[in-house]
Amino acid sequence: MSADADKPQPAPHYHGHRERLRSRFSANPDALPDYELLELVLFRSIPRQDVKGLAKELIATFGSFAEVLSAPPARLTEIKGIGESVATDLKIVATAATRLTKGAIRERIExxxxxxxxxxxxxxxxxxxxxxxxxxxxxxxxxxxxxxxxxxxxxxxxxxxxxxxxxxxxxxxxxxxxxxxxxxxxxxxxxxxxxxxxxxxxxxxxxxxxxxxxxxxxxxxxxxxxxxxxxxxxxx
The missing domain is CATH 3.40.140.10 (Cytidine Deaminase, domain 2)
Known part of the structure; x- marks a missing residue:
């Protein structure tokens, strides 16, 4: 066994990126562009992979964060890297957002x-x-x-x-x-x-x-x- 095999392996580069992105979100959520907000969602579904490229491809394909979430699961899974479980997670976020807005409507008199x-x-x-x-x-x-x-x-x-x-x-x-x-x-x-x-x-x-x-x-x-x-x- 080589000496290099005994050395601690450095953390993947995207680990630091994820923490920086979470910090930026905490400081100012509205400042993030669509693809970075989508990255944050994908972090939960794809824990051990760099998802920046995937987020950008989804935005390029469908047009915006909202359009990605609104896309049919069958269309989402056409994108390499998006399986059924990830597509389901995206639809859960979309449904949660809709219900949140609908809840706000019920409180509006005007x-x-x-x-x-x-x-x-x-x-x-x-x-x-x-x-x-x-x-x-x-x-x-x-x-x-x-x-x-x-x-x-x-x-x-x-x-x-x-x-x-x-x-x-x-x-x-x-x-x-x-x-x-x-x-x-x-x-x-x-x-x-x-x-x-x-x-x-x-x-x-x-x-x-x-x-x-x-x-x-x-x-x-x-x-x-x-x-x-x-x-x-x-x-x-």
Whole structure:
């Protein structure tokens, strides 16, 4: 046996990097770029490996920290180094973040005008691969009664029936609703079909004393509020 074999082996270089990164996070969490925040998550799942390159590859592939967490497990495991257990850990973080935001929503009285609603909807839908139509049902104090997906469609269309939306609002005794859907293309600009659907729902809702607070369209590239565009009712 050589003398070198008896010498203590130096710690892998990434050990010091991990401690430095944790210290930077503790000092200022918001200062870390997406790939370094993702590294911190991967530290837990992959304890004995340099994960900086893997984090950067994930960001390059999917676009951002949020998009990595929102990616389907099957897509994640296409990346070398991401097995099923690591993909599951990433989805746990995504689910925890969504539930945290949803918990914050339940504490907001001014739900219809809350940035938290937008953050929640973006986390749930902005990076989905198929179009989803979601309705937030509110009581008289604008507290959340229920959050339900009314339809899931293709990459550019979701079948939604205005009377079914209002029927569900009546079943829940909701006083107001917020409509939300995503554009998987990333561009949140409303189509004419989006505007027509919104106005149809608003007309029926108004006749039954239900307020439509807004229709939010979310995508990777931002969001659009149809209330802000004055497009909730015909003639707007």
């Amino acid at each position: 739900l219809g005008r809350s940035q938290t609603v937008l953050d929640y909807c973006r986390a749930k839908m902005a990076f989905a691969e198929r179009e989803e139509f979601r309705v937030l049902f509110l009581d008289r104090k604008n507290m959340l009664i229920a959050d339900e997906v009314q339809g899931v469609g293709t990459v550019d269309h979701t079948p939604v029936y205005p009377r079914e939306v209002i029927k569900r609002a009546l079943e829940l005794s909701a006083s107001a609703i917020i409509l939300v859907h995503n554009h998987p293309s990333g561009d949140p600009e409303p189509s004419q079909a989006d505007i027509r659907l919104t106005q149809q729902i608003s007309v029926i809702a108004q006749s039954l004393g239900i307020s439509v607070h807004d229709h939010l369209i979310v995508g990777r590239n931002g969001h659009v509020s149809l209330r802000a565009r004055n497009l909730l009712m015909p003639g707007g």
